[in-house]
Amino acid sequence: MSTIQLDSKIPSGPLETMWERHKGDIKIVNPANKRKYTIIVVGTGLAGSSAAASMAELGYNVKSFCIHESARRAHSIAAQGGINAAKAYAVDGDSVHRLFYDTIKGGDFRAREANVHRLAEVSTSIIDQCVAQGVPFAREYSGELANRSFGGTQVSRTFYARGQTGQQLLLGAYQALMRQVDQGRVKFHPRQEMLDLVLVNGKARGIITRNLETGALERHEADAVCLATGGYGRIFFLSTNAMNSNVTAAFRAHRRGALFANPCFTQIHPTCIPVSGTHQSKLTLMSESLRNDGRVWVPKRAEDRLKDPNQIAEADRDYYLERRYPSFGNLVPRDVASRAAKAVCDEGRGVGQSGLSVYLDFRDAIQRDGKHVIAEKYGNLFDMYHEITNENPYETPMRIYPAVHYTMGGLWVDYNLMSNVPGLHVLGEANFSDHGANRLGASALMQGLADGYFVIPYTIGNYLAGNTFEKVTTDHAAFAEAEAGVKAQIDKLLAVGAKGKRTVTDFYRELGKLMWDNVGMARNEKGLKATIEAIDKLHQEFWENVKIPQGRGLNKELEMAGRVADFLELGRLMAYDALDRKESCGGHFREEMQTEEGEAKRDDEKFAYVAAWEYQGAGKNPVLHKEALTFENIHLAQRSYK
Amino acid sequence: MNLTLVVWRQSGPNETGAFKTYQAKDVLPEMSFLEMLDFVNEDLIKAGDEPIQFDSDCREGICGSCGIVINGQAHGPLQGVATCQLYMRHFHDGDVISMEPWRAKAFPVVHDLVVNRSAFDRIIQSGGYTSAKTGKHAEANAILVPKEDQEAAMDNAACIGCGACVAACPNASASLFTAAKITHLAMLPQGQVERARRVKRMVERMDLEGFGNCSNIGECRAACPKEISIEAIAKMRSEYLRALGSTEAKED
Numbered sequence: 001m002s003t004i005q006l007d008s009k010i011p012s013g014p015l016e017t018m019w020e021r022h023k024g025d026i027k028i029v030n031p032a033n034k035r036k037y038t039i040i041v042v043g044t045g046l047a048g049s050s051a052a053a054s055m056a057e058l059g060y061n062v063k064s065f066c067i068h069e070s071a072r073r074a075h076s077i078a079a080q081g082g083i084n085a086a087k088a089y090a091v092d093g094d095s096v097h098r099l100f101y102d103t104i105k106g107g108d109f110r111a112r113e114a115n116v117h118r119l120a121e122v123s124t125s126i127i128d129q130c131v132a133q134g135v136p137f138a139r140e141y142s143g144e145l146a147n148r149s150f151g152g153t154q155v156s157r158t159f160y161a162r163g164q165t166g167q168q169l170l171l172g173a174y175q176a177l178m179r180q181v182d183q184g185r186v187k188f189h190p191r192q193e194m195l196d197l198v199l200v201n202g203k204a205r206g207i208i209t210r211n212l213e214t215g216a217l218e219r220h221e222a223d224a225v226c227l228a229t230g231g232y233g234r235i236f237f238l239s240t241n242a243m244n245s246n247v248t249a250a251f252r253a254h255r256r257g258a259l260f261a262n263p264c265f266t267q268i269h270p271t272c273i274p275v276s277g278t279h280q281s282k283l284t285l286m287s288e289s290l291r292n293d294g295r296v297w298v299p300k301r302a303e304d305r306l307k308d309p310n311q312i313a314e315a316d317r318d319y320y321l322e323r324r325y326p327s328f329g330n331l332v333p334r335d336v337a338s339r340a341a342k343a344v345c346d347e348g349r350g351v352g353q354s355g356l357s358v359y360l361d362f363r364d365a366i367q368r369d370g371k372h373v374i375a376e377k378y379g380n381l382f383d384m385y386h387e388i389t390n391e392n393p394y395e396t397p398m399r400i401y402p403a404v405h406y407t408m409g410g411l412w413v414d415y416n417l418m419s420n421v422p423g424l425h426v427l428g429e430a431n432f433s434d435h436g437a438n439r440l441g442a443s444a445l446m447q448g449l450a451d452g453y454f455v456i457p458y459t460i461g462n463y464l465a466g467n468t469f470e471k472v473t474t475d476h477a478a479f480a481e482a483e484a485g486v487k488a489q490i491d492k493l494l495a496v497g498a499k500g501k502r503t504v505t506d507f508y509r510e511l512g513k514l515m516w517d518n519v520g521m522a523r524n525e526k527g528l529k530a531t532i533e534a535i536d537k538l539h540q541e542f543w544e545n546v547k548i549p550q551g552r553g554l555n556k557e558l559e560m561a562g563r564v565a566d567f568l569e570l571g572r573l574m575a576y577d578a579l580d581r582k583e584s585c586g587g588h589f590r591e592e593m594q595t596e597e598g599e600a601k602r603d604d605e606k607f608a609y610v611a612a613w614e615y616q617g618a619g620k621n622p623v624l625h626k627e628a629l630t631f632e633n634i635h636l637a638q639r640s641y642k
Numbered sequence: 643m644n645l646t647l648v649v650w651r652q653s654g655p656n657e658t659g660a661f662k663t664y665q666a667k668d669v670l671p672e673m674s675f676l677e678m679l680d681f682v683n684e685d686l687i688k689a690g691d692e693p694i695q696f697d698s699d700c701r702e703g704i705c706g707s708c709g710i711v712i713n714g715q716a717h718g719p720l721q722g723v724a725t726c727q728l729y730m731r732h733f734h735d736g737d738v739i740s741m742e743p744w745r746a747k748a749f750p751v752v753h754d755l756v757v758n759r760s761a762f763d764r765i766i767q768s769g770g771y772t773s774a775k776t777g778k779h780a781e782a783n784a785i786l787v788p789k790e791d792q793e794a795a796m797d798n799a800a801c802i803g804c805g806a807c808v809a810a811c812p813n814a815s816a817s818l819f820t821a822a823k824i825t826h827l828a829m830l831p832q833g834q835v836e837r838a839r840r841v842k843r844m845v846e847r848m849d850l851e852g853f854g855n856c857s858n859i860g861e862c863r864a865a866c867p868k869e870i871s872i873e874a875i876a877k878m879r880s881e882y883l884r885a886l887g888s889t890e891a892k893e894d
Binding site: 050053054057068069070071072073074075077078087089125127128129130131132133134136137138139140141142143144145161162164167168171174175176178179181182188190213242243244276277279280281282284285384387388390453454457503505547549551553554555556557 | 653654670672673674676677680681684687688691692693695697698699700701702703704705706707723727729731752753756758759760762763766767768770771772773774775776777778779780781782783785786787788789792795796799800802803826827830832833
């Protein structure tokens with residue numbers, strides 16, 4: 001039986017001063033000693049780049065790894081809408097407390113108060129940091145920073161750089177990282193995929209990587225390892241995530257003992273371009289900011305669903321978000337908006353040929369503000385939509401449908417962002433910590449940069465100063481054992497792949513469909529149980545019948561095959577977690593648990609906990625460890641956006 | 643629609659490459675160009691052939707990973723889009739489509755259509771930043787930035803680092819890429835302190851990497867998926883001249 005004891009290491013005392021006190025209490029490494037420590041950072045998105053640059057600036061030796069040819073390609077680059085910060089420039093009632101409150105409530109009371117409060121506190125420093133780096137945030141004519149509002153909140157606290165906020169923030173962090181590379185403080189390893197975590201005497205001391213250009217396996221040692229490898233939304237095959245986003249690094253750490261927390265909490269984003277056919281490789285997000293001016297509707301009558309939308313009279317339209325949620329209207333949080341779209345499509349009122357889309361209509365906004373104003377705000381998004389769908393959103397309403405966008409679940413971490421494996425730290429989307437069961441818009445960029453710039457630089461010192469480190473080289477038996485395991489898996493993939501009949505994509509698409517149909521916007525016991533069985537079968541078939549080209553050097557099918565193998569195991573874990581959580585909360589909607597009005601029914605008595613799962617082997621049921629969530633500063637309440 | 647694809651195949655950086663011809667059948671107009679390639683690759687894999695290797699990630703024109711010279715044009719025939727944003731409805735049944743990697747001395751071919759663009763990273767390493775370390779800084783609204791300057795900075799900061807400018811340029815010059823970063827930071831108050839050192843180091847690095855010189859042809863602008871203005875290159879030159887007279891840059 002397992003001996004893991006979860007300790008969230010949340011400091012005692014009042015929440016408002018907790019982080020300040022903690023920073024004063026934790027151990028620090030003497031400046032002259034920092035150069036004696038080496039830290040591996042895997043991933044170069046917002047969390048990874050900012051962490052690597054910040055720790056190098058402090059004097060640590062940093063080794064940075066990414067699967068891309070440049071750090072700037074990480075998927076953070078694609079975030080459109082913005083970054084939240086409690087600057088409270090306007091007199092609209094914003095504050096650190098309100099950002100904290102909105103995030104806890106938006107996450108449907110399944111996140112830790114302590115982590116979220118710290119996130120809200122450091123949010124303001126992030127904006128100052130980014131401005132100092134030359135991030136060209138949108139400005140008012142006064143020269144001051146501009147703000148906009150985002151779903152799930154009633155204040156304007158979102159900072160943005162056109163529709164390319166993620167790009168500009170990532171370039172800021174990337175440039176800081178490149179500066180450290182130039183100064184010799186960071187050794188940068190592009191096109192390297194982490195395929196195992198190396199533990200020596202129970203501590204994370206290194207990684208095994210595969211050089212994606214040559215196929216060579218490499219061993220890298222360090223005193224601590226930080227994973228900032230992003231989320232696992234690509235398990236659904238179709239998602240807004242980039243083609244190469246994957247769970248492999250995190251999942252292999254999971255196999256080495258790191259607990260995977262709340263894997264079933266996935267975010268289905270309400271405003272994506274609908275699926276058009278089986279040829280599609282990914283879906284495209286239309287920024288949530290569009291809901292500030294666009295009105296969401298479907299026809300009142302199912303028989304109108306294929307009519308020209310401009311010919312449907314006002315009285316025959318159902319602006320269902322405004323009708324159901326009058327106080328938040330089109331700006332309800334993502335999970336609520338997504339479920340409402342699914343509900344009207346399930347009723348047969350979905351539009352488009354597939355019946356799986358709803359209108360996002362700018363007619364009224366264009367009449368009110370003029371086309372030029374709408375073009376200035378959303379021009380690039382409208383152009384993108386037009387190019388993809390061949391429809392002009394200035395003239396005919398956009399069609400949108402929910403799609404997988406983000407994963408709130410991830411590796412379990414304590415207040416110091418360390419997993420239950422000593423030395424293994426997890427940052428950004430790869431950890432589970434701040435968004436609970438649903439992430440609010442513009443909060444992912446905030447969390448990634450908070451972790452990297454303003455949390456890990458402090459807490460890593462606490463770990464390093466508080467432990468002793470024996471000298472470990474890559475000749476250690478633990479490295480040899482890990483490398484041999486990685487090599488054996490690649491050999492096996494290639495051996496099966498030489499004779500197999502089904503392509504990697506074929507398996508991947510089938511897994512994605514299973515996940516979307518049964519572990520997507522709505523889940524039920526029967527579907528989840530059937531999915532676990534179906535995934536087990538698919539997993540078995542994969543290892544008997546997958547077809548993989550045999551190149552030992554650059555071979556993108558082989559890379560993808562390794563990732564799909566991990567997704568197959570993760571899919572089972574997600575379904576298992578969803579089955580365990582017999583409540584509806586945030587992105588997790590159990591059909592058995594809903595109110596008469598079809599709203600999510602949370603069960604705080606039984607499920608106010610973090611479900612942290614311990615790996616027991618492929619196809620075996622994981623062991624559950626519960627971290628109880630206590631709410632001392634916010635009153636637990638049923639979420640209402642009515 | 644049915645298409646004939648003429649594709650550059652090269653099995654490694656030191657191998658000799660060659661064009662090979664493939665037939666793409668039943669391509670749908672709503673497929674993206676890269677989805678068409680996925681589709682062709684599935685058939686190649688099923689037939690036991692090596693699929694065509696190409697880089698691609700976000701598939702929405704922002705990560706800068708993809709880049710194919712299509713019928714002689716970097717990112718293909720459309721203006722203002724990356725390869726991943728090109729849809730097959732812009733092609734016709736029976737078309738012959740050629741595909742090549744970016745070709746430039748500073749971008750060695752890795753495999754088929756995949757090239758190594760780390761020379762761009764090294765240009766950024768040489769000065770494409772402000773040296774603001776992580777920590778406490780002036781309150782973000784303490785320094786006002788005129789909206790026009792911020793917009794001009796943003797126009798240039800929009801560069802995705804795809805390298806189409808280099809691929810399109812007969813001289814394989816990286817001037818538009820380098821100039822975009824120099825202009826972005828030169829337009830903002832935060833970029834002023836290191837302005838002279840930055841331009842000097844970045845331009846020197848660009849030359850050192852083996853990129854060609856700019857001779858004002860403008861193909862870079864035509865190929866740029868973010869339509870970054872060639873005025874940036876003029877700005878880079880004036881910044882460079884300004885830096886020559888600056889004491890700040892002489893320190894290096």
